[in-house]
Amino acid sequence: MANESESLQLNLGSLRSAMALTLHTHHASRIWHGRAPSEGRAGIVGLNGYISIMNKMKRGSEQDDPYSDWWMLRIEEKLEQTRTTLQTLREQVELALADVPATLSIGENLNVKPVKLPLFVNAQLGFMAVYLLADYDEIARKLILAHHTALIDRSTLERWLNEGAHALRSLFAMSQLYRYSGTQRDDFAANNAAARQALEKFGPLPQDVLEGTRRSRFAPPLLRRGNSHPDTDTSSTDQQNNVGPEAEDTADDTGDDSVPEVDDEEHPV
Numbered sequence: 001m002a003n004e005s006e007s008l009q010l011n012l013g014s015l016r017s018a019m020a021l022t023l024h025t026h027h028a029s030r031i032w033h034g035r036a037p038s039e040g041r042a043g044i045v046g047l048n049g050y051i052s053i054m055n056k057m058k059r060g061s062e063q064d065d066p067y068s069d070w071w072m073l074r075i076e077e078k079l080e081q082t083r084t085t086l087q088t089l090r091e092q093v094e095l096a097l098a099d100v101p102a103t104l105s106i107g108e109n110l111n112v113k114p115v116k117l118p119l120f121v122n123a124q125l126g127f128m129a130v131y132l133l134a135d136y137d138e139i140a141r142k143l144i145l146a147h148h149t150a151l152i153d154r155s156t157l158e159r160w161l162n163e164g165a166h167a168l169r170s171l172f173a174m175s176q177l178y179r180y181s182g183t184q185r186d187d188f189a190a191n192n193a194a195a196r197q198a199l200e201k202f203g204p205l206p207q208d209v210l211e212g213t214r215r216s217r218f219a220p221p222l223l224r225r226g227n228s229h230p231d232t233d234t235s236s237t238d239q240q241n242n243v244g245p246e247a248e249d250t251a252d253d254t255g256d257d258s259v260p261e262v263d264d265e266e267h268p269v
Contacts, residue, residue: 014078019121020116021130021134024110024111027140028137029115031046031136033171034172044171045175047172049172051126052222054075054125057072057178059222060180060181065180066188066205067179067205069212071178072219073215074174075125075174075178076128076216076217076218079125081167082167082171083132085167093152099143108141108145125218132168133257143157144157152215183195
């Protein structure tokens with residue numbers, strides 16, 4: 001009976017759930033898409049590309065690459081800065097909308113044909129950016145409504161929309177600098193050739209990161225060489241067995257895809 005129970009547990013697969021993001025403004029849709037590089041124009045990574053990079057970064061951290069851990073900490077800090085910027089914009093637009101007379105009732109301006117985007121996210125830092133894009137989409141809707149109802153002028157609308165978009169694109173652009181080093185902390189302890197090459201290529205690391213005493217709050221359990229099990233009992237439902245950080249992800253790094261944009265300008269109310 002015990003062997004049968006153990007066999008049943010070993011045959012269990014990974015947990016999965018269907019996820020999708022609904023966007024109502026073409027401002028948020030453009031940030032999702034990014035822009036593919038073309039002659040005379042540099043590419044702009046979108047949310048889709050950012051998510052792909054976060055998936056690779058998480059796998060690098062799992063494999064005890066201290067540089068991946070360092071990048072997770074930096075991205076987490078950048079995410080918080082972006083969240084603060086969007087929160088400030090939200091407070092500004094809420095303050096503008098508060099000038100609507102009490103006798104006037106204005107409902108939410110929702111797109112009659114919003115775009116629904118399927119999500120394939122394996123990293124918590126990816127989800128955090130999804131939440132930020134959803135926030136920006138809502139802020140954009142409220143800004144368009146405030147402009148339509150003469151509560152803010154065109155220049156204020158464009159300035160605030162650009163501030164939010166710039167904060168998100170700055171986050172995504174920063175993620176593009178990440179590279180998997182191919183090293184583990186044991187390499188640095190041994191001061192071997194791989195560690196020396198990584199130091200020369202990527203620069204020194206903070207000592208607490210190198211020692212593994214400071215990691216992101218979303219850092220995965222470690223998989224060290226010769227050990228097929230994580231250092232802790234924490235199970236991960238989104239790990240891909242035998243997949244390295246440089247493997248292909250569901251999303252490409254440009255974030256460009258064939259999802260149609262949405263039109264939010266003609267009938268904002």
